[in-house]
Amino acid sequence: MELVFASSNSGKIKEIALLLPEHPVLKGLADIGCNEELAETQTTLEGNALQKARYVSENYKVNCFADDSGLEIEALDGRPGVYSARYAGEQKIAADNIAKILQEMSGLKNRKARFRTVIALCLEGKEFQFEGTVNGTITTAKQGIQGFGYDPIFQPEGYTQTFAQMSLAEKNTISHRAKAISKLIAFLKDTY
Ligand code: IMP
Numbered sequence: 060m061e062l063v064f065a066s067s068n069s070g071k072i073k074e075i076a077l078l079l080p081e082h083p084v085l086k087g088l089a090d091i092g093c094n095e096e097l098a099e100t101q102t103t104l105e106g107n108a109l110q111k112a113r114y115v116s117e118n119y120k121v122n123c124f125a126d127d128s129g130l131e132i133e134a135l136d137g138r139p140g141v142y143s144a145r146y147a148g149e150q151k152i153a154a155d156n157i158a159k160i161l162q163e164m165s166g167l168k169n170r171k172a173r174f175r176t177v178i179a180l181c182l183e184g185k186e187f188q189f190e191g192t193v194n195g196t197i198t199t200a201k202q203g204i205q206g207f208g209y210d211p212i213f214q215p216e217g218y219t220q221t222f223a224q225m226s227l228a229e230k231n232t233i234s235h236r237a238k239a240i241s242k243l244i245a246f247l248k249d250t251y
Contacts, residue, residue, distance in 0.1 A: 061086055062182075062247075065097060065111045065125035075240060080248050083122070091119050104129055104141055105188060108179035116181035124180040124243065128236060130209045132197060133171040135163060143208065153208050157201060160212065170196040172213065176239040180246075187246065191238025206230065 062083040064072050072087040079085055088094070097114060099107040104127040111125035129143040139146035139156065147155035164170065173194045180187040194216045201211035203223030210222035215233055222230050231237045 060084075061121065063088070063091055063115060063119070063121045063123040065115045065123055067094075078240065078244055080244075083247070086121075088115070091115075091121060093119060097125070099127065102141060104175060104177040105179070107141060108177045108188070109186065112179040112181045113186075122180075122182045124178055126176055126178045126236070126239065128174065128176040130213065131173050131175055132160070132164070134167050134169040135160075157209060157212055160197065160209070161199070161201075164197055170198075172197050174209075174213065174235040176235040178239045178243050180243065182250075189239050189242040189246065191235040191240070191242065193233055193235045193238070 060083045062079075063086045064075060065088060066072055067088050069087060069089075072085065076085040088097075093115065097111045099110065101107045101110050107127040108125050111127070112123050115121065115125070116123040127141070129140045131137045131140050139160070143156070144151045147159040171194070173192050176191045178189040180189070195214050195218075196216075198212050198214055198221060201223070202214075202221045203211050203225075205225065205227070206223045210230075212221065213223075214221045218225075218233075222234075
């Protein structure tokens with residue numbers, strides 16, 4: 060039995076493979092000869108994760124899971140959400156996305172936000188979903204240089220530092236992605 064993670068990010072694949080039980084063996088898209096860029100044309104994180112997992116599962120006849128994440132800001136009605144990567148344009152530049160958020164939020168008192176990850180799993184003809192969230196606030200300026208995306212302006216609840224001021228190990232103990240992955244892993248451990 061093999062399980063495919065619908066991702067071409069070899070760092071992400073290795074990280075998850077280390078956390079999984081010995082079986083199933085985890086493969087990435089390259090391992091099954093899939094070099095296409097998977098479509099993410101849905102309007103929700105759930106929709107995109109399912110779209111990717113279903114596409115790979117149906118076209119390559121494998122069990123597969125896929126993830127999609129985004130930043131949801133309360134005062135912006137949940138934006139950038141599913142459009143997080145390309146909020147300031149299709150070139151997907153993190154610094155431009157951050158600048159756009161800071162500008163839209165300038166003067167706003169309500170700075171509540173959350174990161175959310177959805178994982179969709181297509182397993183033996185059935186579909187499952189796992190979610191992880193982390194609540195926090197949007198700072199008024201960038202702080203820190205680690206991480207990626209919106210890390211420099213997201214301060215998780217109960218912490219005085221942004222994600223970009225934390226080590227990856229520390230971020231991984233509280234992040235949305237880590238929480239969704241640990242739910243998936245618990246499910247797989249129960250199932251196998
Ligand atoms: P993905 O689904 O993991 O590729 O995430 C989509 C986009 O959401 C990324 O390009 C980032 O803009 C944003 N994002 C998701 N997770 C994080 C995070 O942990 N830190 C900062 N930005 C994130």
